[in-house]
Amino acid sequence: MFGLGKKRTKLGKWLDRRGITQSWLAKKSGVNRNTINALAADKDRAPNSRTMAKILKALREVDPGVKSDDFWSM
Template identity: 60%
Template structure:
């Protein structure tokens, strides 16, 4: 079993992977549901709603205060 190796990842998914951050952390910290976090981490074409995007960026700024939404999504 490959345990998710070689699976497609979005810019956000790759960002989390490089830092060793699990999706579960983002789910808990952002208070965004598991399905949405899965979509934003694995589907490069998925763009969350503005409110959801704000919650995700706020959580990511706990790790890197300079994070901006346009690093992950074409706005």
């Protein structure tokens, strides 16, 4: 099971609910795995606009309706 006992952000919880790995997201988005890990675990971490766009493009392959407000308040 994904996410057991880990601190998770909205992004991390979204990935866990859908069974999507951080490695998959890193590969699909072209964003470094360490960055994905930080964004999925650290509530104080927010991506820059370029990173956010890459992540959202990859996530929209799973859910076309996903938007940045689902994960980050900007």
